[in-house]
Amino acid sequence: TSTTTILGLLPLVLFSESANENIWNALTYALIGGLASSTILVLTVTPALYLMFERAPERRRLARMERESGLIEVPRAGFAAPGLAGT
16 A cells, blocks of 8 residues: 555656645655655564564573583673682
């Protein structure tokens, strides 16, 4: 529907001839820009955010499993690493 609205507004921009139509040109540019930008944002940002939030629990679970299995050594706050005490 956004595409058809943008296409329907194009004649206002392309075929305006009189000075009285300048306000309509400004309105048309604003509408076309708003519709185009909102459509692009909805089609790109929304799926990206959805994937980020959908995958977050799985990433936390995998990180917890790696910590518990000892594959990744996590430094603990307040404790010096062995061999670095006194430096």
